[in-house]
Amino acid sequence: MLDIAIIGAGLSGLSLADRLFEDKRNITVFEARNRCGGRILSRSITSDSTDSSFMADLGPAWLWPGHQPRIAALVKRLGLKLFRQWNTGHSLYQANAGTAPTMFIDGQTHETSWRIRGGCHQLIAGLVQRIPDSILHTQHRLLHLADRDSYIELVFAAGGSHVTYQSKQVVLAMPPRLLADNIIFEAASAPELMQAMRDTPTWMAGHAKAMLVYPDAFWRRRGFSGNAFMPYPGAVLADVYDACSEQSEPAALSGFFGLPAFTREHCRDNLEALTVQQMTRLFGAEAANPLHVIIQDWSMEAFTATGQDRTPPAEHPRYGHPWLQLDHWRDKLYFCGTETAQTSGGYLEGALEAGDRVFTALTL
Numbered sequence: 414m415l416d417i418a419i420i421g422a423g424l425s426g427l428s429l430a431d432r433l434f435e436d437k438r439n440i441t442v443f444e445a446r447n448r449c450g451g452r453i454l455s456r457s458i459t460s461d462s463t464d465s466s467f468m469a470d471l472g473p474a475w476l477w478p479g480h481q482p483r484i485a486a487l488v489k490r491l492g493l494k495l496f497r498q499w500n501t502g503h504s505l506y507q508a509n510a511g512t513a514p515t516m517f518i519d520g521q522t523h524e525t526s527w528r529i530r531g532g533c534h535q536l537i538a539g540l541v542q543r544i545p546d547s548i549l550h551t552q553h554r555l556l557h558l559a560d561r562d563s564y565i566e567l568v569f570a571a572g573g574s575h576v577t578y579q580s581k582q583v584v585l586a587m588p589p590r591l592l593a594d595n596i597i598f599e600a601a602s603a604p605e606l607m608q609a610m611r612d613t614p615t616w617m618a619g620h621a622k623a624m625l626v627y628p629d630a631f632w633r634r635r636g637f638s639g640n641a642f643m644p645y646p647g648a649v650l651a652d653v654y655d656a657c658s659e660q661s662e663p664a665a666l667s668g669f670f671g672l673p674a675f676t677r678e679h680c681r682d683n684l685e686a687l688t689v690q691q692m693t694r695l696f697g698a699e700a701a702n703p704l705h706v707i708i709q710d711w712s713m714e715a716f717t718a719t720g721q722d723r724t725p726p727a728e729h730p731r732y733g734h735p736w737l738q739l740d741h742w743r744d745k746l747y748f749c750g751t752e753t754a755q756t757s758g759g760y761l762e763g764a765l766e767a768g769d770r771v772f773t774a775l776t777l
């Protein structure tokens with residue numbers, strides 16, 4: 414019998430595991446993917462021409478430590494180094510497809526944004542190092558939870574078969590909407606709880622990011638910040654930013670797609686070419702020959718997005734539904750993804766806020 418089973422090795426699950434392990438609690442972490450980090454994904458990119466490499470953030474890239482105390486404290490505890498998001502020079506704004514981009518100085522968008530040296534995945538690598546391998550089970554996909562009165566029974570798909578565990582308490586550190594869609598809850602769960610899970614959009618799950626790697630940051634040389642905003646319908650990328658490492662070589666521009674998920678899927682074979690074309694229209698001929706183009710479409714990730722998430726909310730949702738704050742099944746079941754956080758829900762800070770709430774509830 415396990416004491417506490419944490420489902421999901423994203424930032425919320427791992428930060429909670431770290432704190433509970435430090436508190437000498439008997440915990441086990443189960444993760445469906447073959448890697449930890451969930452929406453945090455940094456990929457190593459090597460440039461043969463400059464013989465250097467950097468970590469490209471294909472999920473989150475920015476922290477705002479000035480008003481995010483938990484993430485600031487975690488960065489400090491793990492000994493990570495931050496650097497400012499590059500924001501120097503002219504930004505571009507293109508109002509519609511037929512007009513040329515106009516230049517402006519953007520003193521707002523990234524004024525307070527910071528990035529982690531070595532990529533956002535350093536947060537995950539640092540946390541994983543602090544907990545023993547033996548309590549971390551990757552490639553264990555939760556299928557079924559049953560309330561057995563004094564414990565919860567958990568059924569996972571793992572290694573081509575089903576495995577069953579029993580645990581006194583279970584923490585669901587994954588997006589609520591994924592839970593509603595993919596997990597069977599065998600017990601009288603309040604209809605309000607199931608509705609709250611379904612009604613909670615998974616932050617950024619419908620989005621996709623492009624990363625274009627270049628031998629040098631030619632846009633900086635020409636006085637551009639790398640920021641570009643294209644808010645019109647039909648824009649391939651809706652906004653672009655400088656994604657260079659601190660050393661600036663190899664250099665990279667990254668952007669969030671403006672095309673919705675179904676359009677991206679429809680023109681999947683041309684997406685790379687369309688992306689390069691748009692970057693060239695914005696930054697000129699030097700943008701036409703990237704060393705690499707990487708596209709990460711989160712709407713295609715079964716362990717992040719549901720069908721409903723393919724149409725993202727127009728605005729940042731209000732997270733932290735009261736039903737997701739409560740314990741359920743008589744103090745045995747807890748919810749702990751960033752979407753359950755009341756103040757910073759959706760952000761990395763929210764994942765830590767949710768972990769804090771569950772830590773307090775479990776250790777009271």
Ligand SMILES: Cc1cc2nc3c(=O)[nH]c(=O)nc-3n(C[C@H](O)[C@H](O)[C@H](O)COP(=O)(O)OP(=O)(O)OC[C@H]3O[C@@H](n4cnc5c(N)ncnc54)[C@H](O)[C@@H]3O)c2cc1C
Nearest residue numbers: 421423424425445451452473474475555617751759760761
């Ligand atoms: C493109 C993009 C850009 C973003 N940019 C930023 C940013 O700049 N700044 C910021 O603060 N935030 C940003 N975010 C949000 C940030 O990534 C999230 O807030 C944070 O990573 C959420 O962590 P989490 O642990 O709550 O959830 P997740 O990272 O989603 O972790 C949930 C875990 O549960 C696992 N799982 C799913 N189903 C199962 C199952 N059935 N069984 C077992 N395990 C399962 C998943 O594989 C995953 O590892 C961005 C997100 C994306 C996608």
